[in-house]
Amino acid sequence: MHSKDLQIDWLRTFLAVVDTGSMTAAARQISRSQSAVSMQLKKLEESIGRPLLIREPKQLSLTPAGYDLLGYARKVLECHSTLLVAMHGGSVSGRVTFGVPDDYAITYLAPVLRSFATRFSEVEVTLVCEESTALWTKVDRGEIDLALVTRDAPSRGELLFKEALVWGGAEQHQVWKRNPLPIAVHELGERLRTEILAALSTQQREYRVVYNSPNVVGQLAVAESGMAVAVLTRCSLPPSLKVLDARQGLPELPVVEVVLMRSKDSKGSRAVDAMYEQVVRSLKDPLCT
Secondary structure (H helix, E strand, O other): OOOOOOOHHHHHHHHHHHHHOOHHHHHHHOOOOHHHHHHHHHHHHHHHOOOOEEEEOOEEEEOHHHHHHHHHHHHHHHHHHHHHHHHOOOOOOEEEEEEEOHHHHHHHHHHHHHHHHHHOOOEEEEEEEOOHHHHHHHHHOOOOOEEEEEOOOOOOOEEEEEEEEEEEEOOOOOHHHOOOEEEEEEOOOHHHHHHHHHHHHHOOOOEEEEEEEOOHHHHHHHHHHOOOEEEEEHHHOOOOOEEEOHHHOOOOOOEEEEEEEEOHHHOOOHHHHHHHHHHHHHHOOHHHO
């Protein structure tokens, strides 16, 4: 007979899987191996006596029991966090201004904010969604405290993980067959933009830039309409767009480094310290130490 005790770590793992949508992402967020995540979920389900997740290829969904547990698990972890703070030096309050490009916001930052809000409910968080090039400057000037951005120079910011850039296009339009090739280039910074255009020139592929904007939603609209192929971060590519490569006559794109930056003016802020630690704990790839 299995114990009916529900351990805090099991609940934390369960929430990480629900919030991130996958075992792999959950393992990264809680700094455990994927096998450890699977084992903790198994123990939780054994303790509950019912399955909590429906595991399908490329998708996880909650069972009725999983939905029932979800609300209680959040409340338990919030109370647990409040207890720890109360026992170890008082609550953390204040403000954090966090900058993030829109393609990183939903995929990477949303799970971080959910976890942070559970642990530090008295901290007010303001998000600034702009392109990386604008956020670098705002951090340097002290206008924002933290920013999750594409690295612009070696050793700048704390490296969290690497993100692939891909060509995306609507298969039904086959725009990659046009000459010159119409492309939509995201606001990636001068170095990356130059590198991408140079790769096309090396292949002696004629091109024209038909759209250039920091707004990823606009780029997706251009790509889906068949106006151009778009340079996108892999995380922002929707199922409606096809990943294009050498088979469509397109060069390999660079891999970018995603870093966490912090302003000098935020030094000494416990609220910013807490958010910084939460982001690093949740997003840092062990291979990027």
